[in-house]
Amino acid sequence: MIYLDHAATTPVKPPVLEAMLPYFTEYYGNPSSVYKLAQRNKKTLDDARAVVARHLGAEPKEIFFTSGGTEADNWAIKGIAAALKEKGNHIITTNIEHHAVLHPCQHLEKLGFDVTYLEVDGDGLVTPEQVEQAIRAETILISIMYANNEIGTIMPIAEIGTVARAHGVVFHTDAVQAVGHLPIDVKAENIDLLSLSGHKFYGPKGIGALYVRRGVKLPSFLHGGGQERGKRPGTENVPGIVGLATAIDLAYQDLAVKTARIKTLRDYLIDRIFERIPYCRLNGHRHQRLANNVNFSFDFVEGESLLLLLDIEGIAASSGSACTSGSLDPSHVLLALGLPHEQAHGSIRFTLGEDNTQAELDLVLDKLPVFVERMRSMSPLYEDFVQKNS
Amino acid sequence: MYSEKVMECFMNPQNVGEIENADGVGTVGNPRCGDIMKIYLKIEDNTIKDVKFKTFGCGAAIATSTMMTQMVKGKSIEEALKINNEAVAEALDGLPPVKMHCSCLAEEALQAALWNYAQKNQLSIEGLNPPPNYVAEEKGSTEEN
Numbered sequence A: 001m002i003y004l005d006h007a008a009t010t011p012v013k014p015p016v017l018e019a020m021l022p023y024f025t026e027y028y029g030n031p032s033s034v035y036k037l038a039q040r041n042k043k044t045l046d047d048a049r050a051v052v053a054r055h056l057g058a059e060p061k062e063i064f065f066t067s068g069g070t071e072a073d074n075w076a077i078k079g080i081a082a083a084l085k086e087k088g089n090h091i092i093t094t095n096i097e098h099h100a101v102l103h104p105c106q107h108l109e110k111l112g113f114d115v116t117y118l119e120v121d122g123d124g125l126v127t128p129e130q131v132e133q134a135i136r137a138e139t140i141l142i143s144i145m146y147a148n149n150e151i152g153t154i155m156p157i158a159e160i161g162t163v164a165r166a167h168g169v170v171f172h173t174d175a176v177q178a179v180g181h182l183p184i185d186v187k188a189e190n191i192d193l194l195s196l197s198g199h200k201f202y203g204p205k206g207i208g209a210l211y212v213r214r215g216v217k218l219p220s221f222l223h224g225g226g227q228e229r230g231k232r233p234g235t236e237n238v239p240g241i242v243g244l245a246t247a248i249d250l251a252y253q254d255l256a257v258k259t260a261r262i263k264t265l266r267d268y269l270i271d272r273i274f275e276r277i278p279y280c281r282l283n284g285h286r287h288q289r290l291a292n293n294v295n296f297s298f299d300f301v302e303g304e305s306l307l308l309l310l311d312i313e314g315i316a317a318s319s320g321s322a323c324t325s326g327s328l329d330p331s332h333v334l335l336a337l338g339l340p341h342e343q344a345h346g347s348i349r350f351t352l353g354e355d356n357t358q359a360e361l362d363l364v365l366d367k368l369p370v371f372v373e374r375m376r377s378m379s380p381l382y383e384d385f386v387q388k389n390s
Numbered sequence B: 001m002y003s004e005k006v007m008e009c010f011m012n013p014q015n016v017g018e019i020e021n022a023d024g025v026g027t028v029g030n031p032r033c034g035d036i037m038k039i040y041l042k043i044e045d046n047t048i049k050d051v052k053f054k055t056f057g058c059g060a061a062i063a064t065s066t067m068m069t070q071m072v073k074g075k076s077i078e079e080a081l082k083i084n085n086e087a088v089a090e091a092l093d094g095l096p097p098v099k100m101h102c103s104c105l106a107e108e109a110l111q112a113a114l115w116n117y118a119q120k121n122q123l124s125i126e127g128l129n130p131p132p133n134y135v136a137e138e139k140g141s142t143e144e145n
C-alpha cells in the first residue's frame, strides 16, 4: 500500500511503541499512589512533560496532557470564554479552522458570544492586519490555526502573536498539524495557548496536550481528581504520554533534513501533476505550506470517485469531498478559498510521510492522469466544457 | 463502505456516454451535495430503446447511474417510471444511509429526460410530474461558473 494520508494520522514508530510497552504491563502503577511502582511513573510523567515543553520553548508546568487535539481545542476556547466572560464576549477566529475549533465557537455563539470568522484569501491566509482590525474592547480570545489540515497553508503565527500581545488578548493556536513538523517557540511567537496531538507525528492516538502560558487563567474543563495539578483530572494515560514524548523527541531530531527531503518529494509531485493533468488547481499557498501537503482540485471530476480508484490501486489519499466525511457539504476550507462548488467537490489531498519514496509517487503519477481522464469522460460538466470550447 | 455490487458497477460502468439526436435529455443537480447527472434516451414505440448517462458524482452516484440505466433499458415508459431510487439501491445490495440521496439523482434524471421527451412530443405521460431539480436543456449548460 502507498500511504499518502499522513495529515489524517501516522503510524506509531517502532521506538515509540517500544518505549510505551512496559507501561502497559510492567510499570502499570497509578502515578497518584504512594508506593514505588507508582512513584516511578510520577517521575516518568515529569520527564515526559519536560520533553514536550522543551520542544515548544515552554516550561514543564505549562504543559497539560489531554486526550488529544479536540479536547485541547475545546478546553482552550470554552475555558477562556468562561473565564473572561465578564470582560467581554468577542472571539476572533478564521473560516478555515478545524471543526474542533469551529464547532466550539458556534456553540459559544448560541450562548451569547460574538464570533468573528476572518475570511482567508485565495491561498488560505489571514493577515495580522485583518486580526488587528477585528479586535474590539470586548475581544477576549483570538484562535487561529498554525497550519491548515486540508491545504497545508501556514499562518503568520508570530506576527499574529505580536498583535494579540500588543492588545492584551489571549491567543490560542490549534497547532495539531504543525507540532513535530515545524519549529515552534511559544515564547518568541507570543502564543498563550497551543493544542497538539500525538498521532500526527508518529505518536499514539488518544493523547495530546494543551500548552497554557503561565499567568493565563484557564478553568478546568473536567472536574474530578487532582491530576495535572487539578486542571485536567483523570488517571493519566501513562503509556500514551510516554509515547507522545518519545514521538515529539524523534520528530524534532534532524527536522531540517527530514523537512527538506519531504519538501523535495512534495514539489516533485506538484510539478508533475501540473505537467500531466490539464485543468487542475493547487489548493493552498504554493510556498507557505506544510512540507508534506499536496492538495489539488481536478476540474469536472468529483473527489470520492478518484479516491475509490486510487484505493483499488492501493493508494491511500483523502479528499475534501463531502462524500468521504459522511457529511454532504463540500469542504468549508475549499469554499473559503473561493472555489466554486464543483471544484471544492473535486479535490484530492496527498500528505507525505517520512517513509514515502519517489518511486511511490511515480506510481501515483502513472495512475492519477488515467483516472482523472476516465472520470472526465463520464462527466457532464466536461462534456459541456468541451462543447463550449470546440 | 460500499457493497461489492456498488464497487462492481462503479468500476465497470455501463451505458456511459451520449446519444446523438436523443429523444429525451434530462439533467438534474442533486440539491443535497451539488452533484450532477445527465440522461439521454432513445425512445421508440413507447419503449426505451437506448439510454446513456454522464455523471459528475461520487461512487454511489455512478453505480446507481449504471444500475438504473440497465434496469430501464428495453422497458416501456410506464414500466420505467415504476423503477424508483429504492429499487435501484436494492439492486445494488444497499447503499450506506448517507449515500441514499445519491440514488435519487438517477431516478430524477430519468424523470427529467422523460419529461423532456413528453414536452418535445406534446405528450402527457401518466404519473410523470415536472422534475423538481430540472436543469432546462435550452441553456445548453449545467455549469454554474
Ligand code: FES
Pocket: A322, A323, B030, B033, B034, B035, B057, B058, B059, B060, B061, B099, B101, B102, B105
Ligand atoms: S455525494 Fe453527491 S451524488 Fe453521492
